[in-house]
Amino acid sequence: MQIINFIWQEISNKYALSQSESKQILSQIQTAYSQKQRHYHNLHHIADLLSQAKTHQEHLQDAESVYLAIFFHDIVYHASKSNNEEKSALLAEKILKEMKVEQSKIEKVSSYILATKKHLPAPEAGDLQFFLDADLSILASESARYEQYTAQIRQEYSIYPDFLYKAGRKKALQSFLEREKIFYFYGQDYEQKARKNIENEIYTLSR
Template identity: 40%
Template sequence: MQHITGEVWQQLSSAYPSHHALFRATFKHINERYGSTGRHYHNMEHLGQMLTLLAQVRDKVKDPDSLAFAIYFHDIVYKAGSNDNEEKSAAEAAQFLQQLGFSPADIRKVTGWINATKAHQNPDNDPDLNYLLDIDLGILGAPLLSYVEYTRQIRQEYSMFPDLLYNPGRKKVLKHFLNMPFIYKTAAFQQLFEQQARENITWEIGTL
């Protein structure tokens, strides 16, 4: 997965030949952040998985490059249990995109997408945001063995909480997903992952 994160970043940078130094420094920063201690799931592997899924639906996305930037930055600030990870991540994205010369409107679009990964809501039904939110939840529909590993990694990230606190909170989140008419917002992801995601979540609830 490390390969695709560097490959896609290089493709993005090719559109900004006068900003290669900025891209090099920022990719180093991305690697340092996503590779920091305590990141068992929200790491470079997670980025690679998301970029792989983006590649599969790229022809359905209106602004795939901006969506890719949102993916790279969406968890650049991550502390388990913190309430402002997305806001801080969006602020870093805004600073980077401003240096690239993005318009204020396009910066607001990308930062809005990043902030939306907090509650996974899309009240304006922005089609590109629907894909970002589905890509972020792609792991829920992974084969069961991969999903089991994901649950272990998430538990490690929240290891500061005892089971007495963690299990009820996790169960509440999972039941919320099951109670939704669809976990995924796009037809493509519903077809690919909806059934498996519901089976995985039901399995995990049974373990808590």
């Protein structure tokens, strides 16, 4: 979790936040991602995405906007709601405005967050495509981690009985298989692993 503190401090320094202001906002972020119903969309997810962005920072035109989108993209998350992305974007806009982030950057971050609702490809927008690829990168993880991920997602949707969950999950997974590509920034290796994992999960859900 060290990377969360490190990158947040970099951002805080740029916007000349006082120590108390910086801690207050970071505490708000950490509290949101530490809610008990979060088994996957938690601080580990944020740390993973930040690590990916840091690794590929030299390939990003505006790494700061990507970092901010990562921090706020799931800050509002309830499995039973369909407006998490919209609420997350609104909260991000509010906080970033208080931080005196320039309006053009606030709008960019908000648009990135809203893009996670459908995860539609954006190959012409390099930074956004990286962000979307990173958010989906769990789909291309090794089999043991993927199984852990699917269990975590099932826990987050535990309010739904199996017959509803399985139908909804299979529909979402199938939509990825029907795409020409799932990954653009990460490429063919991720593509192959993700498609294999998704096919295996659909098979498991269908039994």
